[in-house]
Amino acid sequence: MSASDKITSSSASTGTIHIDPTGFVKLGSQLPVLANTLTKAVHELGLSLSETQQRTLLLYLDQLFLWNKAYNLTAITDPEEALIKHVIDCLAIITHLPSGSLLDIGTGAGLPAVIIAICQPERQCTALDSNQKKIRFIKQISSELGLSNMQPIASRIEAHEASYEVVTSRAFASLIDFVDVAQPRLADNGHLCAMKGKAPNEEELQALDSDWHIKTIKLKVPRLHDSRHLIELSRKNV
Structure with a gap:
């Protein structure tokens, strides 16, 4: 056991x-x-x-x-x-995530990738970060916790070539920057899911509106009084 x-x-x-x-x-x-x-x-x-x-x-x-x-x-x-x-x-986004293989960009200590992998063992999760030490930590705990659906990779997103049905991030300050670097890794009919504090401003929404369907989900995180949102984007004209 x-x-x-x-x-x-x-x-x-x-x-x-x-x-x-x-x-x-x-x-x-x-x-x-x-x-x-x-x-x-x-x-x-x-x-x-x-x-x-x-x-x-x-x-x-x-x-x-x-x-x-x-x-x-x-x-x-x-x-x-x-x-x-x-x-x-990270648990607060679980019920809102579309199904499919998942890439977490700038995962750091594995947030939300490790949390998702624990909660959804049927989903293949890739945790990507350029910080070698943090990826070593994720590799170590993935082995210790028995997370066979977790693949930690030390790489910059620009050097990573696989495609995924869901791409997440909790670290990007700018929604536009996240979309910019994440979209090449997104499979057809896939979804970008950005964890944010405040909802996107009108300028960000207008910059993305011509190419993306945008859904802003207000999250209620138990015991946390700060604002939290999940921004879900899917391509138009796919």
């Missing part, structure tokens, strides 16, 4: 899960609180995640903190804040 499978019984009536702490290094005594926060968020987002998947998400968070100093993965030092701003933030 792998570490990610070691789960004790859950309580449907209380909405809590009780996770075996075996294999966790950094979360320690905070694990029960974090597990309950995650379970409530999963319920609020309407996701159907098994206890094994929820435990794997928490193991990812544990590994993020374990290797943070070596790989410079996050500036957040509080586990609950990281759970909300990294893991739950």
Whole structure:
């Protein structure tokens, strides 16, 4: 039995899960609180995640903190804040993603690619980043967490040649820049999905309107009070 499978019984009536702490290094005594926060968020987002998947998400968070100093993965030092701003933030897009093979550009520590791979084991996910150290981290945790559907690649997007049905990003400051670099990697009838804080402004929408159908989805991320949106784009005249 792998570490990610070691789960004790859950309580449907209380909405809590009780996770075996075996294999966790950094979360320690905070694990029960974090597990309950995650379970409530999963319920609020309407996701159907098994206890094994929820435990794997928490193991990812544990590994993020374990290797943070070596790989410079996050500036957040509080586990609950990281759970909300990294893991739950990425969970909020899951139900809105079109189906198909996925490329995550500028994935960093694997956000949202690793989160998607854990939640949707049937989807092939590619995590792309030019930072070799961060890709080494994703390779390591993909092996430890048993993510056979995850392919980490250290490369700039301009040097990557495969095509995908869904292309995501959480890191691009400009929606126009994201579309510019992502569209060559998009398969016919594919979708670009950009995670953003604020909704696109009128200038961005007008610049893209002639070539793209644009759908702006306002997200409600549990426990997060900041604005979040998912911008979904598909080509016109395909």
